[in-house]
Amino acid sequence: MVTDCTSKDRLRLWLRLLRSSRAIENELRERLRREFDVTLPRFDVLAALHREPNGMLMSELSRYLMVSNGNVTGIIDRLEADGQVVRARRDGDRRASIVRLTEKGRTEFEAMAGEHETWVAELLGTLVPDDVEKLSTVLHDFNLNWGTKA
Amino acid sequence: MVTDCTSKDRLRLWLRLLRSSRAIENELRERLRREFDVTLPRFDVLAALHREPNGMLMSELSRYLMVSNGNVTGIIDRLEADGQVVRARRDGDRRASIVRLTEKGRTEFEAMAGEHETWVAELLGTLVPDDVEKLSTVLHDFNLNWGTKA
């Protein structure tokens, strides 16, 4: 049996997706601030850099986090001032800078990461495993297909 | 057969949800600016007010859009300065103000709403109808259950 799907159905899905996303994001922001005195954007940057021990270009960070270049510049400026990241020159290209976690940045991120993961699991706790699996797959495909249209 | 689900699985889902949400939001922001010269936050406020012809309290807007009170104050200030909304006193309570669309605001929103809906349908176009239905249901339940834990 074929289920139809109007543009209003897709609009409704978008609004629900946005609402879920904001709810989770707001709660994580508040807990990160309260427990670790860190902002969500800074945590996101630290998490991205932690995945790449060899560092990332400013433009790679921008693309990965889906925020503007200028935005990344500001956050890295503040993280660098606090000694959690460093900018290094890339061999043979004086335009690019590679950003890396410092030892301090790595240690501080790792102290937060476990608790953050626990929070996420708790906040998504009302979803049954089958739905976690289903949503994860569908959204992963959605993200992979994204480039092909927008 | 029972599918297990670790905290890493839920973390992965969260990252994918966030990525989808940001991708769609960024694209809508850009199109709204390009086609209608309006910011996304302003569009969101206009959309909320359009659903409530009798107006909304500042605090209702804040709760509905899941942003802070101060944030709503700023956006409404700018919308009011541009004549798209008005603040009115609520009978018997001089603390509260009811915000309503003006005729101008309503007209301008309605000129954008159709195209906005078309864009969303297009951007979610890679999802097959069954998945739209499934995600919509799961996320709706998720949102309903949200209050019971966070």
Place this chain on the structure above:
DNA sequence: CATAAATATTTTAAACTTGAAATATCTACC
């Protein structure tokens, strides 16, 4: 009635965010 607590909003400072312009550097082509 007085006043403490609750409610609704605004104000403020700091951080975040975008989009566009500016700067600096590199690459490709003549």
Place this chain on the structure above:
DNA sequence: GGTAGATATTTCAAGTTTAAAATATTTATG
């Protein structure tokens, strides 16, 4: 080699966003 275009980042102005404090008003309680 010189120069146009591409690439990487920063700067900037305006707007958004939060969290906390301040203001104003209403409600509840003794």
